[in-house]
Amino acid sequence: xxxxxxxxxxxxxxxxxxxxxxxxxxxxxxxxxxxxxxxxxxxxxxxxxxxxxxxxxxxxxxxxxxxxxxxxxxxxxxxxxxxxxxxxxxxxxxxx
Numbered sequence: 001x002x003x004x005x006x007x008x009x010x011x012x013x014x015x016x017x018x019x020x021x022x023x024x025x026x027x028x029x030x031x032x033x034x035x036x037x038x039x040x041x042x043x044x045x046x047x048x049x050x051x052x053x054x055x056x057x058x059x060x061x062x063x064x065x066x067x068x069x070x071x072x073x074x075x076x077x078x079x080x081x082x083x084x085x086x087x088x089x090x091x092x093x094x095x096x
Contacts, residue, residue: 003067007075008060011045011083011093015056020090023054030083030090032063034074040084041069060096 013020026047031040046062047053053061065075074081079095 005065005067005072005075007063007065008096009063009081009093010058010060010096011053011091012058013053013055013091014089018088019055020085021055023052023057025052028053030085032065033082033084033089034070034079035081037070037074039070041065043083061093 013024024045026045028045029042030045032043033040043063043065045053046064048060048062050059053059075095077095080092081094082089082092084090
C-alpha cells in the first residue's frame with residue numbers, strides 16, 4: 001500500500017505574462033521544487049474554502065505527496081517551495 005504525506009501550506013499562484021492563465025480546482029497536480037532536493041515531486045493540491053484558485057491568488061491548501069519520493073525532512077513547517085508545469089515556475093509556497 002502506498003503511504004501518503006499530507007501537508008498544509010500557504011501558496012501563491014503568480015499572475016502575469018509567463019504564468020498560468022486559467023484558475024485551477026482541487027486535484028491540480030503540478031511539480032513541486034524543494035530547495036536542495038535532487039528531483040521534482042508531483043503532488044495533488046486540495047483547496048481549502050474555495051472552489052477555484054485563480055492567477056494572483058494567495059491562500060491555504062492541503063497538498064498530498066507519495067512518501068519516499070524525496071526525503072521527509074523537506075516536509076517541515078517553514079520550508080519554502082515553488083511549483084511548476086515544466087520549465088515555468090507558476091507559484092510559490094510555504095509549509096504551515
